[in-house]
Amino acid sequence: MDLIKIGKFIAGLRKDKNLTQESLAEKLYVTDRAVSKWERGLSLPDADKMLDLCNILGINVNELLNGEKIDMKDYEKKTEELLVEMAKKEETSNKKLIMNMWIIAITALLFYIGIIIVSAMALEEGPLLGTIICGSTALLVIVAFYAFKLEVETGYYECNKCHHKHIPNYFVAMICPHINLTRFLKCPKCHKWSWSKKVMTK
Template sequence: MVEPLELGRFISTCRKEKNLTQKQLGEELGVTDRAVSKWENGKSFPDISLIEPLCQILDISVGEFMLGKRIEPEHYQEETEKAWIASLDEPLLYKIQMIIYILGIAAVAVLQVPLFSHGPMCVNIICWAVWGALFFAAYYLDKKIPERKLRYSNPWIEGVFSVIYFLCYMLWFFLRKDEWGTLPMSEQMSLWAIIVVGLIVGVCVRVFLARKKRRSAV
């Protein structure tokens, strides 16, 4: 969202282009000229119910209003998309980051079918197509959504998804290691100890890096 003062200047410019006084604009919108003056000086923001009629009077689009500037028709979609992305708040950015992680996990899971199964060719082709779509969606969101350092700075999200990724890998490992059950109990316990320690270290590293990124992102 544009800064109030910048938006106020834009409203003032558009009003003058229409040869309207603050009082005339206020009368058309059902507000006082003092309210219009506050908008133009960046001291207040028009009520959301007034945005559409205000845009109609000033002959601008809602997208131009939100950006506080005129937009060339060929750049309208690009500029409004940038405005929408810039308006994302911190909780929503974290939710998007979780979606990116989930898409990545789903892509890895789907990839197991064509790589390790002996199913029909059509099933493998479908799985490859789904994998490509999931991978592209995750990559696109990660590159397109701003504040990448901030998105990777939530210790809880990074810690939880580290555990999930690790468990997915271990599930894949155990399903394909038939000799695991033939190992002596002592060796199995040793391997479990190594796995648990590795998990703890991995989570701690991710959490530490997340906290470090958060300090530098703030």
């Protein structure tokens, strides 16, 4: 924090308001020596005087501590840029997640088919073959569920009627009809059923 800059800022604003050090001090119930010290950068106003001082000078605490006015347009623009950047990052990472989901699911399925074929050709019918088939089927179900969970949790479903974006619970997502990543869902906002598209950002 630059006390000298803050002090000059206070002095400048005080003069703009046609206030003397004495009259400003009076309004804040402090001594004019205190005001003089702030303006020379020797001390900061106490926390309990800061808000009143800001009100009198027509600034906010952030501006006071920065020692300069912050343009509201810049503020909004900066916030907007930050939000756009965050949304982009979310979209990229969600696309990656969905991609990984497909890779995992397809690899698991190919692996499963491979194991079944190889063991059916190499092994006699019996308990060992049964165990291998049961075991790998169970594994495939687990992987499929994991991929499904990943898919439901990634991004949002956008209601086709009111464009509200939401995440359905697993049970609903599992039993509802779907085509690719688009699911027939009931919107929690407008309570209408519609084909809800998968979107990557809110």
